[in-house]
Amino acid sequence: MREAINIVWYKRDLRTQDHAPLLLATEAGLPTLLLYIFDEDIVTYKDMSPRHHRFVYQSIMEMNQNLEITGHQIHYCYGKSATIFQAICQEFDVKQVFSYQESGPQHTWEVDKQVAEVLKEYKVKWTELEKDGVVRGLQSRSGWEDHWYDYIGKPIIENDYSWQGVRWKRVDFELPVNFLEMISVKNADMQPGGERAGWNYLHSFATERGRNYQRHISKPEYSRKSSSRLSPYIAWGNLSVRQIFHYVRFHPNYENHKRAFRAFLIRLQWRSHFIQKFEVECSYETVCVNKGYELLEHEKKEDFIKAWQTGNTGYPLVDACMRALIQTGWINFRMRSMLVSFFCHHLDQDWRDGVYHIARLFLDYEPGIHFTQFQMQAGTTGVNTVRIYNPVKQSKDHDPKGRFIRTWVPELCECPDEFIHEPWTMTSFEQEMYDFKLGEKYPEPLVQLEESGRRARTKIWGHRKNKAVQEEKKRILAVHVKPGKSNGAS
Numbered sequence: 001m002r003e004a005i006n007i008v009w010y011k012r013d014l015r016t017q018d019h020a021p022l023l024l025a026t027e028a029g030l031p032t033l034l035l036y037i038f039d040e041d042i043v044t045y046k047d048m049s050p051r052h053h054r055f056v057y058q059s060i061m062e063m064n065q066n067l068e069i070t071g072h073q074i075h076y077c078y079g080k081s082a083t084i085f086q087a088i089c090q091e092f093d094v095k096q097v098f099s100y101q102e103s104g105p106q107h108t109w110e111v112d113k114q115v116a117e118v119l120k121e122y123k124v125k126w127t128e129l130e131k132d133g134v135v136r137g138l139q140s141r142s143g144w145e146d147h148w149y150d151y152i153g154k155p156i157i158e159n160d161y162s163w164q165g166v167r168w169k170r171v172d173f174e175l176p177v178n179f180l181e182m183i184s185v186k187n188a189d190m191q192p193g194g195e196r197a198g199w200n201y202l203h204s205f206a207t208e209r210g211r212n213y214q215r216h217i218s219k220p221e222y223s224r225k226s227s228s229r230l231s232p233y234i235a236w237g238n239l240s241v242r243q244i245f246h247y248v249r250f251h252p253n254y255e256n257h258k259r260a261f262r263a264f265l266i267r268l269q270w271r272s273h274f275i276q277k278f279e280v281e282c283s284y285e286t287v288c289v290n291k292g293y294e295l296l297e298h299e300k301k302e303d304f305i306k307a308w309q310t311g312n313t314g315y316p317l318v319d320a321c322m323r324a325l326i327q328t329g330w331i332n333f334r335m336r337s338m339l340v341s342f343f344c345h346h347l348d349q350d351w352r353d354g355v356y357h358i359a360r361l362f363l364d365y366e367p368g369i370h371f372t373q374f375q376m377q378a379g380t381t382g383v384n385t386v387r388i389y390n391p392v393k394q395s396k397d398h399d400p401k402g403r404f405i406r407t408w409v410p411e412l413c414e415c416p417d418e419f420i421h422e423p424w425t426m427t428s429f430e431q432e433m434y435d436f437k438l439g440e441k442y443p444e445p446l447v448q449l450e451e452s453g454r455r456a457r458t459k460i461w462g463h464r465k466n467k468a469v470q471e472e473k474k475r476i477l478a479v480h481v482k483p484g485k486s487n488g489a490s
């Protein structure tokens with residue numbers, strides 16, 4: 001006779017505590033299989049890269065180490081989710097599956113639908129639980145904020161591991177050798193995955209680093225220390241938003257730096273706000289939020305795209321940001337905005353030709369934030385003020401001495417301070433004097449900012465009055481914005 005079991009299906013919730021599906025499974029009482037699937041359709045999609053899989057793998061390895069004492073483990077495997085569920089259902093008498101709801105791109109929904117079909121066939125009940133206050137099937141934003149605070153304010157779930165585990169041999173679904181090799185490689189330049197590292201970042205932020213949170217939030221160099229750097233741990237679920245919220249809000253240091261910590265806590269809500277939009281319309285991955293912007297045309301320039309992707313545009317801060325991202329997987333919010341703005345406005349490229357590249361680079365890639373934020377900066381939402389960043393001004397304001405630039409663009413190491421933001425202003429005599437030949441050591445600027453900025457303003461701002469844009473704007477405000485309110489995160 002097949003053993004009766006339940007399954008907890010892990011997705012972006014790789015932690016051992018404050019886990020609602022696990023609690024339900026525990027209450028249900030049956031032996032429970034803890035399952036993580038590297039779904040081949042998801043891991044090979046164009047938004048994912050080895051750095052993501054590595055982070056996930058590190059998280060699971062650590063969980064398994066910590067769970068060893070309880071006799072449980074996460075069974076991780078590789079393949080198509082539906083096929084794997086089918087195999088498990090053939091081997092066991094599966095009664096229930098518990099997971100969090102996932103607000104992912106369309107193809108992750110397709111995977112869920114295929115799994116739902118299999119579970120229906122085997123008469124297995126699948127319970128998907130709300131995650132981080134994001135509501136499935138939401139019709140209006142009225143009351144959403146209160147709902148979010150209710151969700152976050154609930155006590156942290158203490159999971160015990162008192163139930164019986166399940167032994168499952170994933171023989172047919174082992175990780176392919178090359179995949180395993182790729183994700184087992186350590187990379188000291190990236191934040192390591194796992195709960196321990198997440199708690200360490202949280203602790204150091206609340207006790208020490210967070211005091212300069214607001215002051216340095218836009219500085220490309222200093223923010224690497226003063227920002228929480230919790231984003232990958234939240235994105236992959238090593239820490240829940242509730243755990244973080246409670247930890248910071250009730251930390252003895254909270255009163256000492258109230259303004260900074262309040263600014264931090266509100267961002268946790270922004271996070272769910274953006275994911276909520278995507279939950280309602282995951283077409284934001286491929287279609288302009290305001291469909292009126294589909295009418296705008298862009299001439300695709302492969303050389304521009306390549307130069308931007310590799311950090312060789314000739315604009316030092318843009319290049320430094322891209323190279324820092326390539327190597328470390330993180331830059332701050334303003335620098336992300338500037339990279340997108342430069343690509344979509346100054347280089348006049350379609351946002352869809354840049355969005356996957358940086359999704360693959362962000363260690364904290366979270367589809368719900370990423371696609372909506374990218375479109376906000378690209379100016380295709382029609383409800384937000386379009387900001388066209390001037391990278392030279394950003395550079396002078398936020399990296400005045402060029403420290404960040406020199407770290408990431410070593411070709412400019414010897415460049416004197418007065419030219420670090422605009423190396424092209426050096427005369428030939430000065431280039432000779434400083435042994436710096438523009439176009440050889442470092443590229444000439446791809447575009448002339450004054451001209452590209454002017455053209456972008458005319459194009460994107462001019463389009464705001466378009467009838468299709470105006471019509472769409474009304475629809476968007478009705479669905480995604482709390483009635484009578486336009487907040488910083490709208």
Ligand SMILES: Cc1cc2nc3c(=O)[nH]c(=O)nc-3n(C[C@H](O)[C@H](O)[C@H](O)COP(=O)(O)OP(=O)(O)OC[C@H]3O[C@@H](n4cnc5c(N)ncnc54)[C@H](O)[C@@H]3O)c2cc1C
Nearest residue numbers: 227228229230231267271333336337364365366370373374
């Ligand atoms: C084009 C673009 C793409 C982005 N893509 C992502 C992404 O894929 N994943 C991601 O986590 N963030 C994304 N962000 C938002 C933001 O830049 C990062 O959350 C932040 O830089 C992460 O660093 P931190 O954890 O130190 O943030 P902190 O400032 O310490 O903030 C704490 C947490 O709040 C949330 N948060 C902070 N700022 C925002 C914001 N503006 N919108 C929504 N949530 C926010 C994040 O979860 C973050 O970890 C994007 C921003 C832009 C402009």
